[in-house]
Amino acid sequence: MITQYIKIAWRNLWRNKLSSSINIVGLAVGLGTGILAMLYSYNEMNYERCHNNANQLAKVITYGNFGAFRQLPTTFPQAAFDLPEQFPEIKNAVRVKRISNNQVVVFRGTEPILENNFLLTEANFFEMFTYTFSEGRYTGEANTIILSQSMASKYFGTQNPIGEVLKIEIFGNIFHLKLEAIYKDLPNNTLVNSPAIMSWSVAKTLFKERRGYSDTGFDVYCQMLPNYDIKKLNTKIVADYKPSTQLDDFHIALMPIKDFHLKSTFENNSANLYLLFIGGLIALLIAIFNYINQSTIQYSMRTQEVGIRLSNGGGRKDIFMQFMVDTFLTTSLAFGLSLMIISTVLPYFNQLLDTDISLNAGLSPKLIVIALFGLTVLLSGFYPAVVMSKVKASLLLKSMISPNLRKSRMRNVLTTVQFVFAILLLQIMIVSQRQGEYMFNSDVCGFNADNVIAINGYKWGDLNKIKTELLRNTSVEAVSWGQNMPAMHTNMTRSWNGPNNQRMANIFKCEPDFLNVFNIEIDKGRFYRRDNVADRSDGVVVNQLLVNALAWDDPIGKSLRVWGQKREVIGVVSNYMAAPPIFEETPLIIMPAGNQSQNLMILVNPNNLKDAHQHIELVLKQANPNYPINLMYYNEIADELAKTFISTATIVNAFVIVIIFNAFLSLFGLSHFIVERSKKQIGVKKVMGASVINVYWELSKSFVIRFVVAFAIITPLSYLFSVQYLSTFSRQLPLTADIFIQSGCMVLVMIALATGYKIIRTALENPVKALRYE
Amino acid sequence: MIDLKNIFKYYNHKSQREYILKDINLSIKEGEFVSIMGPSGAGKSTLLNIIGLLDGFNEGEYRFFDTEVATLKEKKKVDYHRNHIGFIFQAYHLIDEMTVAENIETSLVYKGIKRKERQAIVADLLDRFNIVGKKDLFPAQLSGGQQQLVGIARAIASKPNLLLADEPTGNLHSSQGKMIMEVLKELNDEGTTIIQVTHNNVFANYGKRIINLLDGRIEKAE
Numbered sequence: 001m002i003t004q005y006i007k008i009a010w011r012n013l014w015r016n017k018l019s020s021s022i023n024i025v026g027l028a029v030g031l032g033t034g035i036l037a038m039l040y041s042y043n044e045m046n047y048e049r050c051h052n053n054a055n056q057l058a059k060v061i062t063y064g065n066f067g068a069f070r071q072l073p074t075t076f077p078q079a080a081f082d083l084p085e086q087f088p089e090i091k092n093a094v095r096v097k098r099i100s101n102n103q104v105v106v107f108r109g110t111e112p113i114l115e116n117n118f119l120l121t122e123a124n125f126f127e128m129f130t131y132t133f134s135e136g137r138y139t140g141e142a143n144t145i146i147l148s149q150s151m152a153s154k155y156f157g158t159q160n161p162i163g164e165v166l167k168i169e170i171f172g173n174i175f176h177l178k179l180e181a182i183y184k185d186l187p188n189n190t191l192v193n194s195p196a197i198m199s200w201s202v203a204k205t206l207f208k209e210r211r212g213y214s215d216t217g218f219d220v221y222c223q224m225l226p227n228y229d230i231k232k233l234n235t236k237i238v239a240d241y242k243p244s245t246q247l248d249d250f251h252i253a254l255m256p257i258k259d260f261h262l263k264s265t266f267e268n269n270s271a272n273l274y275l276l277f278i279g280g281l282i283a284l285l286i287a288i289f290n291y292i293n294q295s296t297i298q299y300s301m302r303t304q305e306v307g308i309r310l311s312n313g314g315g316r317k318d319i320f321m322q323f324m325v326d327t328f329l330t331t332s333l334a335f336g337l338s339l340m341i342i343s344t345v346l347p348y349f350n351q352l353l354d355t356d357i358s359l360n361a362g363l364s365p366k367l368i369v370i371a372l373f374g375l376t377v378l379l380s381g382f383y384p385a386v387v388m389s390k391v392k393a394s395l396l397l398k399s400m401i402s403p404n405l406r407k408s409r410m411r412n413v414l415t416t417v418q419f420v421f422a423i424l425l426l427q428i429m430i431v432s433q434r435q436g437e438y439m440f441n442s443d444v445c446g447f448n449a450d451n452v453i454a455i456n457g458y459k460w461g462d463l464n465k466i467k468t469e470l471l472r473n474t475s476v477e478a479v480s481w482g483q484n485m486p487a488m489h490t491n492m493t494r495s496w497n498g499p500n501n502q503r504m505a506n507i508f509k510c511e512p513d514f515l516n517v518f519n520i521e522i523d524k525g526r527f528y529r530r531d532n533v534a535d536r537s538d539g540v541v542v543n544q545l546l547v548n549a550l551a552w553d554d555p556i557g558k559s560l561r562v563w564g565q566k567r568e569v570i571g572v573v574s575n576y577m578a579a580p581p582i583f584e585e586t587p588l589i590i591m592p593a594g595n596q597s598q599n600l601m602i603l604v605n606p607n608n609l610k611d612a613h614q615h616i617e618l619v620l621k622q623a624n625p626n627y628p629i630n631l632m633y634y635n636e637i638a639d640e641l642a643k644t645f646i647s648t649a650t651i652v653n654a655f656v657i658v659i660i661f662n663a664f665l666s667l668f669g670l671s672h673f674i675v676e677r678s679k680k681q682i683g684v685k686k687v688m689g690a691s692v693i694n695v696y697w698e699l700s701k702s703f704v705i706r707f708v709v710a711f712a713i714i715t716p717l718s719y720l721f722s723v724q725y726l727s728t729f730s731r732q733l734p735l736t737a738d739i740f741i742q743s744g745c746m747v748l749v750m751i752a753l754a755t756g757y758k759i760i761r762t763a764l765e766n767p768v769k770a771l772r773y774e
Numbered sequence: 775m776i777d778l779k780n781i782f783k784y785y786n787h788k789s790q791r792e793y794i795l796k797d798i799n800l801s802i803k804e805g806e807f808v809s810i811m812g813p814s815g816a817g818k819s820t821l822l823n824i825i826g827l828l829d830g831f832n833e834g835e836y837r838f839f840d841t842e843v844a845t846l847k848e849k850k851k852v853d854y855h856r857n858h859i860g861f862i863f864q865a866y867h868l869i870d871e872m873t874v875a876e877n878i879e880t881s882l883v884y885k886g887i888k889r890k891e892r893q894a895i896v897a898d899l900l901d902r903f904n905i906v907g908k909k910d911l912f913p914a915q916l917s918g919g920q921q922q923l924v925g926i927a928r929a930i931a932s933k934p935n936l937l938l939a940d941e942p943t944g945n946l947h948s949s950q951g952k953m954i955m956e957v958l959k960e961l962n963d964e965g966t967t968i969i970q971v972t973h974n975n976v977f978a979n980y981g982k983r984i985i986n987l988l989d990g991r992i993e994k995a996e
Contacts, residue, residue, distance in 0.1 A: 313856030394829035
């Protein structure tokens with residue numbers, strides 16, 4: 001019987017190609033989004049599972065007053081000694097240093113290559129974390145290194161590299177490290193994922209403070225005895241363990257590594273997880289609604305068949321089963337298509353979210369995918385199948401067989417829900433996009449970073465000399481250096497304006513031409529002058545917020561204590577945004593920089609980029625041939641830093657597209673069907689003198705009404721949501737009515753496009769033809 | 775076999791009650807061939823639906839094979855449809871997506887008969903109605919008369935005792951109609967009870983008994 005059901009379902013699918021493809025494509029897109037979201041959630045919730053001891057491992061985090069932060073994800077190295085000694089529950093502890101920010105230079109022959117995220121650790125690290133060595137043996141002896149497989153093939157190709165020596169430069173120190181072993185690459189969902197691990201002897205050269213309490217930049221991991229109680233242990237640590245430092249309110253605690261990724265305040269990962277989880281489910285649900293809508297309409301053409309089957313001895317259950325099989329077939333095809341979509345999208349997705357999700361990763365993800373498929377079949381098939389199994393057989397024998405599209409409350413609700421989500425997501429999308437543009441508009445943020453190249457490096461020597469060299473080429477318009485770049489600097493301090501000051505200020509050093517590179521305006525007074533020695537020794541530039549904070553009427557010439565030294569205010573900068581937009585606005589203190597810096601900023605002529613790039617590389621290569629030139633534009637760096645923001649925005653946009661697409665498909669199918677069914681009616685109306693506009697309005701009226709209802713329901717909610725969202729930024733987009741009107745218009749246009757073509761084409765047809773139709 | 779007593783069927787429209795059938799008393803014995811006649815809207819099809827257990831009634835008593843229909847379970851009704859009642863329709867009502875052979879075996883599939891056996895039954899029926907060559911065609915590829923033959927073949931595939939035909943010749947021209955009536959007569963001669971609704975006086979006379987229906991009442995029963 002099932003084979004016959006499948007056969008019939010297949011033939012029906014073929015016969016109604018349009019509605020079948022609407023169903024399949026819609027479900028495929030929804031399923032694809034849902035599956036992707038579930039796989040992502042699975043990946044996120046399984047952080048650190050690749051380590052056998054994951055349940056017993058914890059990272060030490062530090063609490064205290066660290067300027068802008070109250071918590072650090074790292075701690076001081078002494079913790080690795082004190083904790084296992086004082087607390088018997090802690091079996092083992094290890095110090096780890098991570099070298100990030102492109103600070104490692106590895107030489108492949110003579111070619112310097114920038115690398116990131118190298119780890120420095122002690123031998124007992126491998127007793128705690130699970131690494132699989134594919135070649136060689138790890139001993140952790142002095143001046144050795146182990147590489148991941150992908151790293152080994154990058155530097156040594158296919159030859160056996162064990163015993164080879166790698167030349168590595170870190171912070172200006174040269175190391176020759178012997179390659180001891182090669183380990184299998186770890187998945188992305190672990191904290192200790194790294195391309196290379198160097199022996200602890202390297203740390204001895206790089207860091208003077210490898211014990212003690214003053215450097216809080218170490219990762220310390222602890223291994224506990226099985227079945228330890230993290231809460232009790234932490235209470236004990238906070239109560240009994242007092243690190244000997246001057247800082248008040250300073251203590252450490254353990255955070256299980258499995259919680260670190262999602263539950264710590266250091267990474268905003270749970271937001272993305274919720275967004276994707278909920279968004280993915282909504283996208284799938286909308287696709288299912290769409291399917292229910294389409295299939296109930298399509299099935300209304302098959303009531304006659306049901307009647308025939310009932311009169312031939314088919315039971316309600318048989319009918320129910322038959323239509324479930326129908327849904328099963330459609331969903332299976334959609335499932336196949338969705339897998340194809342996923343395998344195409346997955347590389348981009350992984351890149352966007354820094355994950356390595358795959359469809360072939362183990363049994364559990366596969367089960368999740370299959371469960372989602374089963375759930376989709378049930379949810380989409382159940383209602384239509386129940387409706388069909390309740391069809392009255394006697395309808396069939398009524399003289400005429402013209403099953404009419406009856407009004408359905410269910411369909412009304414489903415369409416309205418689709419509109420609600422479409423409008424909501426569109427509004428969020430517009431708000432987040434406009435906010436992104438708004439806060440980097442030069443009028444708002446107070447600087448313009450277009451065509452600014454930023455290069456980091458060191459051992460350049462006197463930068464004044466490099467500046468003169470660089471400016472020789474006309475394609476270079478301005479050169480400067482400083483501690484950091486606009487909208488990226490957070491160095492909060494309380495040591496200004498006397499010893500009792502409690503207010504935080506952002507403090508920052510730069511060279512005088514910084515203003516010209518970034519086109520920052522001076523409101524009052526002037527900026528540093530290169531030739532003015534007095535400026536350097538006792539001048540200071542502040543922002544208007546600081547002037548307001550101290551209630552100065554005329555700030556120029558006022559004296560300000562910075563870091564214990566008295567300085568004279570020479571100028572006030574405009575509303576320039578120094579810290580990232582998600583930081584609260586603070587007073588700003590700009591100090592003059594010396595002749596050395598690791599951050600060079602160059603404004604180039606956009607019409608002559610190639611020339612400028614060549615010239616910059618030439619000059620810098622001469623200054624330090626041993627450091628690779630890492631030429632990047634400010635905007636690229638900003639995008640990199642704002643990666644979470646951008647990836648979140650991209651995800652929202654993808655959901656908007658998926659949901660709008662489904663709503664469009666659903667409307668298209670619905671209007672197509674309605675028009676097919678009302679051809680005769682349209683013909684009669686035209687004979688009676690109705691215009692095309694009349695006919696169009698008549699048929700699309702119901703959609704427009706549902707749209708208006710949806711818009712009225714969701715806009716106030718969306719407004720509240722937007723206010724909430726914007727409050728996380730220091731410079732907020734003013735919420736104007738046009739944002740909401742624009743989203744409404746977009747959905748209306750979509751409705752018009754989806755319904756218009758078929759209706760108008762039919763309305764334009766010769767009515768006589770339509771009347772002959774029956 | 776069929777015993778209808780004081781059957782009423784009506785719809786309530788706001789405050790008004792619209793009667794479809796009024797006080798129908800009818801009994802039909804096994805092996806009979808009854809023709810029901812009457813103008814459009816007289817309630818012929820509704821009566822047939824009630825007899826065929828596809829529709830309910832509001833008042834009265836209906837005994838089918840000595841069972842009271844009003845208390846019949848859904849499952850039992852399905853069983854009757856599978857084994858005892860066959861339907862033939864004016865518009866043939868074949869399922870468009872199924873071939874001739876698949877249409878004929880519809881009720882056999884529901885009865886759970888094995889494939890081999892089904893094929894044998896279908897082959898016999900195709901042979902009997904001379905449509906062996908049309909076996910794998912779809913309904914749309916057949917003439918009206920051929921479609922109705924398939925409809926009859928489907929109705930009798932599970933060897934029902936009762937055949938209900940709702941204007942079986944209504945959509946056919948007279949020569950095809952006559953052929954269909956001959957087939958029905960033959961089936962009746964073999965022992966199948968037949969109730970047909972018809973507008974055609976000539977075809978009505980194939981029945982051994984004619985019942986005239988007007989405005990939901992039996993006008994005249996021979």
